[in-house]
Amino acid sequence: MIKNIKKLIKVELILMKLNLEMLIEYRLNAVLIFFGSTLYNIGAVMFITFVFNRIPNIYGWDKWDMILIYGVGQFLGYIYLFSTYSNNHSFLNLIQKGDFDSIITKPINSIIYATLRNFSFEHIFGLIQPFIIILYALTSKYYHITFAGIIFCITSSILSLIIIHLINVITLIPTFWMQENGFYRFYPQTTEPMNYPYEIFDSKLLKVIFFYIIPYALLVNIPFRALIGKLDIKFFFLEILVTIIYAFITKVFWDFGLKNYQSASS
Amino acid sequence: MKKYFILFKILFQVALEHRANIISNLLMHLLGLGVFYFVWSKILAGGASIESYDFNSIVSYYMTSGLFIAFFNTRTTKSMEKMIKDGKLSNLLVKPINEFLYVFFQELGKRIVVIILTTIIFLPPLILIPNIRNTINFSLGAIFWTTLFSILSNLFLFTFFFSIGCLAFWFKSTSGFRNITGNLLSILKGAWFPIDIAPTFLQNIFSILPFQYTRYFLIKIIISDIPKSLYIKGLGVIIIYTLLFTSISLVLWKKGLKKYESVGI
Numbered sequence: 233m234i235k236n237i238k239k240l241i242k243v244e245l246i247l248m249k250l251n252l253e254m255l256i257e258y259r260l261n262a263v264l265i266f267f268g269s270t271l272y273n274i275g276a277v278m279f280i281t282f283v284f285n286r287i288p289n290i291y292g293w294d295k296w297d298m299i300l301i302y303g304v305g306q307f308l309g310y311i312y313l314f315s316t317y318s319n320n321h322s323f324l325n326l327i328q329k330g331d332f333d334s335i336i337t338k339p340i341n342s343i344i345y346a347t348l349r350n351f352s353f354e355h356i357f358g359l360i361q362p363f364i365i366i367l368y369a370l371t372s373k374y375y376h377i378t379f380a381g382i383i384f385c386i387t388s389s390i391l392s393l394i395i396i397h398l399i400n401v402i403t404l405i406p407t408f409w410m411q412e413n414g415f416y417r418f419y420p421q422t423t424e425p426m427n428y429p430y431e432i433f434d435s436k437l438l439k440v441i442f443f444y445i446i447p448y449a450l451l452v453n454i455p456f457r458a459l460i461g462k463l464d465i466k467f468f469f470l471e472i473l474v475t476i477i478y479a480f481i482t483k484v485f486w487d488f489g490l491k492n493y494q495s496a497s498s
Numbered sequence: 499m500k501k502y503f504i505l506f507k508i509l510f511q512v513a514l515e516h517r518a519n520i521i522s523n524l525l526m527h528l529l530g531l532g533v534f535y536f537v538w539s540k541i542l543a544g545g546a547s548i549e550s551y552d553f554n555s556i557v558s559y560y561m562t563s564g565l566f567i568a569f570f571n572t573r574t575t576k577s578m579e580k581m582i583k584d585g586k587l588s589n590l591l592v593k594p595i596n597e598f599l600y601v602f603f604q605e606l607g608k609r610i611v612v613i614i615l616t617t618i619i620f621l622p623p624l625i626l627i628p629n630i631r632n633t634i635n636f637s638l639g640a641i642f643w644t645t646l647f648s649i650l651s652n653l654f655l656f657t658f659f660f661s662i663g664c665l666a667f668w669f670k671s672t673s674g675f676r677n678i679t680g681n682l683l684s685i686l687k688g689a690w691f692p693i694d695i696a697p698t699f700l701q702n703i704f705s706i707l708p709f710q711y712t713r714y715f716l717i718k719i720i721i722s723d724i725p726k727s728l729y730i731k732g733l734g735v736i737i738i739y740t741l742l743f744t745s746i747s748l749v750l751w752k753k754g755l756k757k758y759e760s761v762g763i
Contacts, residue, residue: 257670260670265677267678268679275685279691411516414519
């Protein structure tokens with residue numbers, strides 16, 4: 233088990249190195265992408281400002297809280313773009329061109345190897361932007377930040393990233409049957425509610441959906457609330473539980489999908 | 499022109515072959531609009547409003563915007579980059595065709611399928627949901643102006659993205675340029691939020707740029723009453739920029755061809 237994990241880490245590090253070398257080759261591109269995402273963030277902060285100039289708060293959360301939660305969400309978003317999103321197209325290509333055989337014949341975890349092969353390092357540089365947004369909010373309003381809060385924030389961010397990746401993997405699995413699959417856009421198209429306080433999920437049905445089934449109420453809110461010292465610890469444990477359940481479900485679906493994989497060229 | 503129409507027809511048929519992909523993408527977009535609906539219902543809970551937008555009109559805004567998502571976009575740039583980088587352009591250069599028109603009809607063939615499917619998916623909610631239907635202007639005048647601006651918008655967007663695609667002659671990848679234009683345009687054309695909730699000085703700047711006439715203005719024609727003078731201004735702006743970017747495209751293409759070395763740039 234430990235040997236396998238070591239092997240996996242070694243492979244992932246080699247893949248990262250290869251992707252980093254590619255970034256150096258395309259460095260101008262990386263700079264332009266950085267500016268592109270800066271425009272996106274400027275637009276988002278402008279939008280929050282326009283809305284909250286007219287509406288004082290949402291469920292008791294004001295403009296600075298909303299900018300801060302957006303910053304935390306973007307932090308997760310950039311890591312998602314770095315690690316997960318850039319693999320969607322390559323995964324589809326693997327299936328469509330019949331190259332997926334080369335994945336399953338390797339003595340390595342196929343979920344990780346097939347869905348974490350490409351790393352978009354240009355988005356890693358973009359991580360500076362959420363930090364600036366977070367600092368902007370933290371310096372504009374007083375928040376009680378503690379060391380324990382930061383540790384909880386980091387831990388729950390890692391859990392959120394795992395869940396996000398697993399959601400993405402689940403949306404890729406239909407490719408085993410359909411080959412043409414646009415469902416991988418599910419996550420990027422539906423993330424908007426994550427950037428709002430979870431009180432917006434105010435009915436029983438919404439709570440069941442967004443806390444347990446598609447846990448958008450947890451992914452950004454838990455790190456955000458941990459950071460500002462307003463974490464309800466039971467939701468942190470819920471996030472751990474959801475991560476485990478998601479990992480299990482993903483594995484079951486993946487194995488089922490693999491049984492149906494017939495190599496596109498065959 | 500016959501050869502271009504044949505090309506258009508072939509690409510239209512090819513795009514139809516990939517309808518499962520297009521439909522699943524559009525369904526994801528529809529889901530995204532559902533998310534907007536949900537979020538705005540919370541922001542404007544209890545009858546609140548922002549500028550002239552209450553909950554019904556903001557929902558109409560985003561639902562109507564769905565009709566225009568299939569217009570020419572950065573895919574044109576990407577497809578040009580592929581053609582230049584893969585050396586497929588060489589096949590075109592030896593044929594008796596105009597490359598500008600070739601790329602236009604090729605991309606149009608792909609776009610039309612998406613535009614048709616988008617209309618099939620997004621039009622019914624506008625007609626069937628009473629709260630939205632009440633905010634929509636289905637008059638002949640509105641349909642005429644929407645159609646006219648849609649055609650002009652697509653012509654402008656094509657020339658704009660073609661110009662950016664020409665940069666593939668000089669740069670290893672255009673994905674950075676695509677990223678910048680994609681993000682910038684989503685603000686400038688009002689895809690993200692209605693432009694009239696922005697401060698006046700920004701609205702003034704946006705109004706002399708062509709981008710808002712490719713989305714925001716089209717939505718406003720359908721969901722509100724726009725003074726006739728603005729139609730004339732809009733037509734002027736979009737026609738001038740289309741001519742400007744057509745010239746830029748042709749100059750860049752000509753210069754780019756001198757740089758082109760067939761396969762393996």
